[in-house]
Amino acid sequence: MLQNFMKNVWTPLKPYYTQVYQEIWIGMGVMGYIVYKIRSADKKSKALKGSDSAAPAHRHH
């Protein structure tokens, strides 16, 4: 199956993936970094919001 993949996909498209689209891979890397940053910021703000709503509940004994 891998041989079929290599023969049908990789061999005809190898010059594109290795030379022509180099900058697109860099762009995809930058975009992945931006997505990672946004997701981690979202997680942090959600965790902060969760602990904020939990802490006052604990304070009222």
Next chain:
Amino acid sequence: MNENLFAPFITPTIMGITTLPIIMIFPCIILSTPKRWLPNRIQTLQIWLIRQITKQMLSMHNTRGRTWALMLMSLILFIASTNLLGLLPYSFTPTTQLAMNIGMAIPLWLATVIMGFRNKPKVSLAHFLPQGTPTPLIPMLIIIETISLFIQPLALAVRLTANITAGHLLIHLIGSATLALSSISMTVSTITFTILFLLTILELAVAMIQAYVFTLLVSLYLHDNS
């Protein structure tokens, strides 16, 4: 009403698993590649259409820019087919999701910018200052050109998202207005139905035009930088 209005834009899930990859790959099924020298009618039609678009769109590029032909053609076919399929009732349009459009716009735009700086750095930097500006205006104009450069990917993505989402919302609203008015006054309902008909024709045009605009702008950025 609010929940109902934006429900078509939620990514469909089957038992918690998102079906988005299947939906995005679906247009590939309607675009088939011929295995014979003389393909059947629909394949001939599709190939003729793709060749016409390729010729028209790549006529302005040089040799280096034409290496992007595959990417640009895939882009316009994907956006046009997903937009048109989204006009069917109860279907989901991936291009209404801002995340997907930013995912298409940022790598392509960044690739054109990096290509420009890598191959022709002086010309790329010279784009920040149009010809014939008076000397006192130069610092401000460079700032403005930099801002306009960085806004390009966001504008590409938001333009596509907003146009398609707004069109779908309008169809939903006017359709429900027609239905609600049909029990109150038939004439007003007929007028609203005519508006809906015209709007659907507009949406068909918008679906294809947005695909064209997106690809054209990417190819324009490519032309500047290749």
